[in-house]
Structures are given as structure tokens and as C-alpha cells.
Amino acid sequence: MSADNLSQLKQDAEAAIAGASDLAALDDVRVAYLGKSGSISAQMKKVGGLPPEERKTFGAEVNALRNAVTEVLEARKLLLEKEALAQKLASEALDMSLPARPEVQGSIHPISHVIEEIEVIFAEMGFMAVAGPDVESDWNNFEALNFPANHPAREMQDTFFMEAADDEGKPYVLRTHTSSVQIRHMTEHGAPSRIICHGRTYRCDSDQTHSPMFHQVEGLVIEKRVHMGHLKWTLQSFLNRFFEQDDIPIRFRPSFFPFVEPGAEVDIGCTKGQGTLKIGAGDDWLEILGCGMVHPNVLKSCGIDPKEYQGFAFGIGIERLAMLKYGVSDLRTFFEGDVRWLEHYGFAPLGEAA
Ligand code: PHE
Numbered sequence: 001m002s003a004d005n006l007s008q009l010k011q012d013a014e015a016a017i018a019g020a021s022d023l024a025a026l027d028d029v030r031v032a033y034l035g036k037s038g039s040i041s042a043q044m045k046k047v048g049g050l051p052p053e054e055r056k057t058f059g060a061e062v063n064a065l066r067n068a069v070t071e072v073l074e075a076r077k078l079l080l081e082k083e084a085l086a087q088k089l090a091s092e093a094l095d096m097s098l099p100a101r102p103e104v105q106g107s108i109h110p111i112s113h114v115i116e117e118i119e120v121i122f123a124e125m126g127f128m129a130v131a132g133p134d135v136e137s138d139w140n141n142f143e144a145l146n147f148p149a150n151h152p153a154r155e156m157q158d159t160f161f162m163e164a165a166d167d168e169g170k171p172y173v174l175r176t177h178t179s180s181v182q183i184r185h186m187t188e189h190g191a192p193s194r195i196i197c198h199g200r201t202y203r204c205d206s207d208q209t210h211s212p213m214f215h216q217v218e219g220l221v222i223e224k225r226v227h228m229g230h231l232k233w234t235l236q237s238f239l240n241r242f243f244e245q246d247d248i249p250i251r252f253r254p255s256f257f258p259f260v261e262p263g264a265e266v267d268i269g270c271t272k273g274q275g276t277l278k279i280g281a282g283d284d285w286l287e288i289l290g291c292g293m294v295h296p297n298v299l300k301s302c303g304i305d306p307k308e309y310q311g312f313a314f315g316i317g318i319e320r321l322a323m324l325k326y327g328v329s330d331l332r333t334f335f336e337g338d339v340r341w342l343e344h345y346g347f348a349p350l351g352e353a354a
Contacts, residue, residue: 009039009043010068016029016032020080040065040066043065046058046062106346107347108349109342109346110345110347111322111334113347114318115217118198118318119196121242125234125237127194127195128194129197130181131197131199132180132199134175134200135173136180139170140184143301145183146298151258157177159173159176160173160174175199175201176201176202178198178218179315187302187303190302191311196218197217198216198218201213202214206332209331213335214317214318214319214331216318217316218313220313221312222299226312230312231291231293235250235291239288248269248280249281250267252264252265253267253287259313260292261295263291264291265287265290266289267286269284271283286324289314289316290315292312292313294312319331322334
């Protein structure tokens with residue numbers, strides 16, 4: 001094929017590319033010219049069979065043709081992709097300013113409702129609400145919380161590891177607890193401190209009482225003189241307010257969390273009947289939270305002198321609180337997005353009666 005013919009081929013290809021009105025048509029053009037049996041590929045195949053003196057010039061010409069056509073094709077592809085996206089966005093546009101239709105008015109999810117109740121109770125006790133990200137560094141989720149490197153406690157939490165890693169090559173994680181926010185807050189603001197933080201947490205686990213994504217609220221108090229008595233009073237006051245009873249029985253059981261010493265789990269008194277559970281009095285106990293005095297190593301990791309300051313922390317599962325207060329029996333139903341479930345368990349917006 002002569003140079004003239006090659007330039008004709010180029011013109012044809014360019015015309016076909018310009019004429020392709022969508023991505024599928026453009027791909028057909030690509031296959032017709034550059035695909036395995038495409039007409040430009042056919043010219044490439046000829047190069048090998050030519051006498052050496054022609055091979056060089058013809059080879060260079062076909063190569064240039066292929067590059068030029070590829071370039072035009074890529075440019076058209078970008079343009080068509082942009083157009084397709086713009087079209088998709090336009091077709092999915094929602095007018096957020098339209099008034100609500102009363103028959104489809106939504107309700108407030110019990111998790112959101114419980115979070116609000118918790119924030120109000122702790123705000124009255126002088127706790128500030130802070131937040132942190134769901135994707136955390138190994139340092140914030142484990143290391144600074146006194147989890148030794150390679151310690152099985154890291155796996156104990158059924159961690160979801162990310163592919164991306166930090167500067168030290170340690171993979172980021174989906175935070176397994178909101179305790180990571182303690183670290184962020186203390187590192188940034190030092191002591192004293194009195195905060196709560198709520199948010200999504202993640203563990204690779206799923207059954208009637210476990211969901212791979214769930215919510216926790218974490219509390220942290222750092223002061224010069226603060227002890228377990230303050231912790232106990234804080235939790236007792238919170239639980240009384242939350243469950244709307246005068247004196248919810250609570251008991252502390254020694255327990256291990258690397259970031260507290262001593263550490264405890266707290267149970268509340270209840271009565272378990274057939275398929276029923278009454279919070280308040282009775283012979284049974286139900287575990288509802290973890291807590292303890294912040295470990296000196298944790299304070300040190302955040303640049304706080306443990307000889308000067310000490311503190312307590314607690315972590316509560318929000319679903320658990322919501323299940324107990326509002327009688328939800330299966331944790332998974334919180335996240336199924338079933339409208340009938342929400343109509344039953346949801347709360348009316350704007351404080352109207354449900
Ligand atoms: N972070 C702990 C957990 O998720 C709970 C906890 C928080 C325990 C604070 C003690 C102190 O299991």
C-alpha cells in the first residue's frame with residue numbers, strides 16, 4: 001500500500017471516529033481499524049514481509065498512522081465519556097427544593113434517635129461531642145492504645161484491613177472502635193479533656209447480635225484528680241437518665257482492654273422472661289459497656305504526662321442501648337432499610353408524636 005493509500009486510510013478512520021455518536025459505536029470503530037483483524041493492523045502485518053529498504057519507511061509510516069488514529073480515538077472517547085456522564089447526571093437530577101409529600105414522610109432511625117438522646121445527657125454533664133474518621137491509621141486504632149505490635153488483640157477485634165498503607169507500611173484499618181478518637185483528641189488538645197464521640201465502627205462479624213458495621217459512643221475524661229468513683233458516678237447517672245429509672249442496678253466486672261488499667265465491663269440488672277427483657281431490677285445481668293482508667297502508656301503516646309494527669313474512658317454499643325430501650329430483638333434489622341420496620345420503630349421528625 002502506498003503512502004497515499006495510508007493517508008486515505010487515516011482520513012477514513014478519522015471520519016469514522018468523528019461519526020461515532022456513542023461509546024459503543026466508537027468501540028466498533030476501534031475494532032474495525034485497530035483490532036486484531038482491523039485494517040490498520042492488517043498494514044502492520046505486511047511490514048515484516050517487505051524487502052528491508054521498504055520495510056523501514058513503510059513501517060515508520062504505518063506506526064505513525066496507528067499512533068495518530070489512537071490519539072484521535074482516545075480524545076473522542078474522553079469527550080463521549082464526559083457527555084455520557086453529563087447525560088446521566090441530568091437524568092438523575094433531583095429537585096431538593098420540592099416540598100415533602102406528606103404520605104411519604106420519613107421517620108428518624110432509632111440509632112439516630114438514641115445518639116441524640118446520648119448527646120443531650122452527656123452535654124448536660126459537660127461533655128463536648130467530637131468526631132473522627134472511619135478509616136484509621138494503625139497508630140490511632142491500635143498502637144497508641146497500647147496494643148503491642150503483632151499482638152493477637154489486633155486480630156481479636158476482627159479487623160478489616162485496607163489495601164492502602166501508611167508511611168511505615170502499616171495498612172490503614174476500618175476503625176474497630178471509637179477509642180481511636182480519644183487518641184486524636186488527646187494528641188491535638190492535650191489535657192484536661194471531657195469528650196464523647198460517637199460513630200460507625202467495623203468488625204468482620206455477622207449474626208443476630210453482631211453486624212459488620214455498628215455504632216459506638218466513647219467517653220473520655222482526663223483531669224488531674226479523677227478516679228474510678230467518678231467513672232462509676234458518670235455511668236450510673238447516664239444509665240439512669242437513659243433508661244428513665246431512678247437507680248438502675250449496675251455491676252463492674254474486671255475485664256481486659258489494653259488501653260485501660262484497671263479495666264471493667266459493666267452489666268445492668270434485668271429480668272429475662274420468655275422473649276421479654278425488663279431493664280431495671282431482677283436476678284439477671286446484661287453486659288452493656290466496657291470502661292476503665294486510661295492506661296499511662298496511652299497518655300504518654302498522646303504527649304500527656306501520666307504523673308500529672310489521669311482519666312477514665314468508656315465505650316458503649318449504641319445498637320445494644322437502642323435494642324434494650326426500644327425492644328428491637330435482631331441487630332441486623334437496623335440496617336436492612338425496610339420501610340415497614342422504620343414505620344414501626346422510627347421516631348417522628350420534629351418531635352411530633354409518632
Ligand atoms: N473500645 C472498647 C471496645 O470496643 C470499649 C472500651 C472503651 C473499653 C473505653 C474501655 C474503655 O471493645
